[in-house]
Amino acid sequence: MDMSTVLGNISFSVFDYTVIGISLGVALFCGLYHVAFTSHSAEDYLVGGRAMTTTPVAISTAMLYISALAIIGSPAEIYYNGIESFMASVVTAAVVPFSAFLFVPMFHKMELTSIHQYIGHRFDSTVLRCITSLTFLLQQGFLICVMLILVSNALKLYFEIPVLTSIIGIGVFTAVNTTLGGFKATVWMQVLHFICISGFLALLAAIGFTKAGGFVNSFELAAEQGRLELFNFKLDPFMKHNFYNFIFGYGFMTLMEMATCQPIVQRYSSLITRRDALKSVFMGIPLHIVPSFLCLLIGIFLNATYNEKDPLTRGEIDSPQSIIPYFIKTKVFIPGITGAFIACIGGGMISVFSTSLNSMTACTYQDFIAKLGCCCEFSDSEERGQAVCCRVINFIYATLCIVLTCVAVYFPYSENAQIFSDMENLLTFNAIMYGPLAAVFLMAMFFPCINKYGATIGFVTGVGAMGYIAVNKLFVTPFIPWHPKAASEELESMSFTINNVFSISYLLLTPLGAIITIIISFPISIVTGGLCVCAARKIPASHLHPMLSFSDCCIDSEERTLQHGISYKYVDRIASVHNLFPGSVARLDPNPPSYRYSSIPSNSPSVWS
16 A cells, blocks of 8 residues: 555644754754854864864764664664664673773874774775775765665655655755864764754654553563563574674674774764763763664554554555654644654754765875875965865765765666665675774784785675675575564574575674685785795884783884884784794893883874874
8 A cells, every 4th residue: 555545645834844944954053153163174174173072972973873764764673573673772882882992092092084094004005095995985975875765765755755855955955064064063963963863752752652551551562472572592693683693793893883983983083082082982872872762662652552453464554664654644643743753854864964974075085185195285374275175075975975866766776775774784785894894904903914915805805705795685685574573483484494694694794794804814914925024014013902012022122122212113013923933032122111002202203194
């Protein structure tokens, strides 16, 4: 049945237009304010002058996990499949503290603008830096186009808003706001959207439990139906969700985000001190859990509201993601609620779009323009020229994304974009890059024996292998649709008939990509001189993780005799190289000076340009 026949033609009241107008007006003010009073250099435009305050950065970091698709899809996932997906928030809360202490101090001290700067300097390879950066740009551009199509289709399906109107409206608004205000405008706009989305979800949950018969009754019904099972300890890599897949799959992805996620690194690098950076990360944990828990509550009351009267089964809606708009239309009669819902969906998309544009601009300017000299170089006295250059890059990317999305709408296979409306498939696509990139960062920080040849070939091979797996998983293997909990056993039996790598849980794809990359990188590095003591180029210890400072066998003997005031200490490509070659042990100083990463003088020359 067509969704429009059920929801009917939705007429917007003056309250709806007022809510949408206020939301857009305040967001636009963020961009206009910061173009008038800040953003005078590339550093101001891309990382807020590295003088941001903790609270807005923490909220902005939490907002990175919230999108328009999550607002619609997460409650529907809880309603149809139970609360197992909430395990992602539990794993995030458990892993982020460890990840913060492991990576944030190291990367915050580097004052990075693009995470690919570190890759280029660690491996002394402009080629690898450009490859990883270009892969990131292509991935972000593709995701922007896909999500614009999905959100625009949703707005047309639910509220009869034309697709092109949504694409151009959201795109132009985001382009103007982000181009003018830069990083600061993006952060404060995300603060606004976080407040609006959290408030709307809380209001919807309160209304829903009132209509469903109360909080306790809703949870009792969900418990009777087995929908409150959070921990599934069945060990099976082919299951969509279980405890071990979340721990080893999603946990690994969350662990590496503090080093490999450009928007996250960009945010904590914008803070003044390491203490502020760590504080923002820890503040982001409860801020991330709040909207996730509200989505859980919404899914619970939907189950109580439509108990044995599922609109999807009855043919009243044509997709699980339509359950929230259907509930709002048929159960909620508050002036302005439709406008608030559209403002939240649009705000979620604007947040994703602006974050991606700002990150793409940072990578393009730092990895190509400033590094390779593709454009005129600006002196310190021409800082405004740097900001203008960044604004031009930002506007070009925004325009390309809008134009390509409008063209893609009329492409014969544009309906395939609908497959990414499921968060599972979206994470499957993201694993194409995240897994290999996580491996490159791990090898760069903890394995000095990996050289640029091994890392480059490993990354390219990993991306190619994960692309092949992801395409087969998304488009070739039978797609398992959303399903009511009652049919879960039958569906589970179907999923195990395809016992191959293409049916592995989407949660394990990121570590799988990392493993493939590492397996390729090690032998290539060994063959190309990664273990050579005499010929190997020495690596500044500031390029390695501080944990390696505790290993005496890492320290090159010649540098041990130098004074404490040196800018760098150098290490061999492999931590145990002196143990592998006994003849070199005699060169070691029995009483080496104690060098720590924190002992590098603050006035030492920067290597992160």
